[in-house]
Amino acid sequence: MGSYSVAQTKAHLSTLLEQIERGEEILITRRGRPVARLVSAAKKKTPLDLEKLRKLRATQPMAKTPAATLIRTMRNAARY
Numbered sequence: 001m002g003s004y005s006v007a008q009t010k011a012h013l014s015t016l017l018e019q020i021e022r023g024e025e026i027l028i029t030r031r032g033r034p035v036a037r038l039v040s041a042a043k044k045k046t047p048l049d050l051e052k053l054r055k056l057r058a059t060q061p062m063a064k065t066p067a068a069t070l071i072r073t074m075r076n077a078a079r080y
Helices: 006-011 013-021 050-059 067-079
Strands: 002-005 026-030 033-038
Touching: 002 006, 002 013, 006 013, 006 026, 013 026
Parallel strands: 002 026
Antiparallel strands: 026 033
Protein backbone atom coordinates (compact mmCIF):
# COMPACT_ATOMS: atom_id res chain seq x y z
CA MET A 1 0.00 0.00 0.00
CA GLY A 2 1.43 3.35 -1.04
CA SER A 3 1.23 6.36 1.24
CA TYR A 4 0.82 9.88 -0.17
CA SER A 5 0.25 13.30 1.33
CA VAL A 6 -2.80 15.33 0.33
CA ALA A 7 -0.58 17.56 -1.85
CA GLN A 8 0.99 14.55 -3.58
CA THR A 9 -2.45 13.04 -4.14
CA LYS A 10 -3.72 16.24 -5.76
CA ALA A 11 -0.67 16.45 -8.01
CA HIS A 12 -0.73 12.80 -9.13
CA LEU A 13 -4.40 11.80 -8.91
CA SER A 14 -4.60 10.32 -12.44
CA THR A 15 -1.57 8.12 -11.84
CA LEU A 16 -2.84 7.04 -8.44
CA LEU A 17 -6.24 6.13 -9.90
CA GLU A 18 -4.49 3.88 -12.43
CA GLN A 19 -2.70 2.13 -9.55
CA ILE A 20 -5.99 1.71 -7.70
CA GLU A 21 -7.62 0.20 -10.80
CA ARG A 22 -4.82 -2.39 -10.85
CA GLY A 23 -5.81 -3.41 -7.32
CA GLU A 24 -3.42 -1.37 -5.19
CA GLU A 25 -4.56 0.51 -2.11
CA ILE A 26 -3.52 4.13 -1.49
CA LEU A 27 -3.25 5.73 1.94
CA ILE A 28 -3.66 9.52 2.05
CA THR A 29 -2.01 11.36 4.92
CA ARG A 30 -2.23 14.90 6.29
CA ARG A 31 0.74 16.03 8.32
CA GLY A 32 1.89 12.43 8.54
CA ARG A 33 -1.42 11.11 9.89
CA PRO A 34 -3.63 8.76 7.86
CA VAL A 35 -6.92 10.40 6.83
CA ALA A 36 -8.22 8.20 3.99
CA ARG A 37 -7.68 4.93 2.22
CA LEU A 38 -8.52 4.62 -1.49
CA VAL A 39 -9.45 1.21 -2.87
CA SER A 40 -11.03 0.05 -6.11
CA ALA A 41 -14.82 0.27 -6.32
CA ALA A 42 -14.88 -2.85 -8.52
CA LYS A 43 -15.67 -6.05 -6.71
CA LYS A 44 -12.98 -8.66 -6.74
CA LYS A 45 -13.92 -11.66 -8.84
CA THR A 46 -13.82 -15.02 -7.17
CA PRO A 47 -13.26 -18.09 -9.31
CA LEU A 48 -16.10 -20.55 -9.75
CA ASP A 49 -15.90 -23.76 -7.77
CA LEU A 50 -16.67 -26.13 -10.64
CA GLU A 51 -16.91 -29.19 -8.44
CA LYS A 52 -19.51 -27.49 -6.25
CA LEU A 53 -21.43 -26.51 -9.39
CA ARG A 54 -21.36 -30.12 -10.67
CA LYS A 55 -22.74 -31.38 -7.36
CA LEU A 56 -25.52 -28.79 -7.43
CA ARG A 57 -26.49 -29.71 -10.99
CA ALA A 58 -26.59 -33.39 -10.05
CA THR A 59 -29.26 -32.66 -7.43
CA GLN A 60 -31.51 -30.76 -9.86
CA PRO A 61 -34.38 -32.66 -11.55
CA MET A 62 -34.33 -33.00 -15.33
CA ALA A 63 -36.78 -30.80 -17.22
CA LYS A 64 -39.69 -32.61 -18.88
CA THR A 65 -40.07 -30.01 -21.64
CA PRO A 66 -37.17 -29.48 -24.05
CA ALA A 67 -35.64 -25.99 -23.91
CA ALA A 68 -36.48 -25.28 -27.57
CA THR A 69 -40.18 -25.96 -26.93
CA LEU A 70 -40.17 -23.78 -23.84
CA ILE A 71 -38.54 -20.88 -25.68
CA ARG A 72 -40.93 -21.22 -28.62
CA THR A 73 -43.90 -21.13 -26.23
CA MET A 74 -42.56 -18.05 -24.46
CA ARG A 75 -41.94 -16.23 -27.77
CA ASN A 76 -45.43 -17.04 -29.01
CA ALA A 77 -46.98 -15.76 -25.77
CA ALA A 78 -45.00 -12.49 -26.01
CA ARG A 79 -46.44 -11.70 -29.44
CA TYR A 80 -49.98 -11.29 -28.12
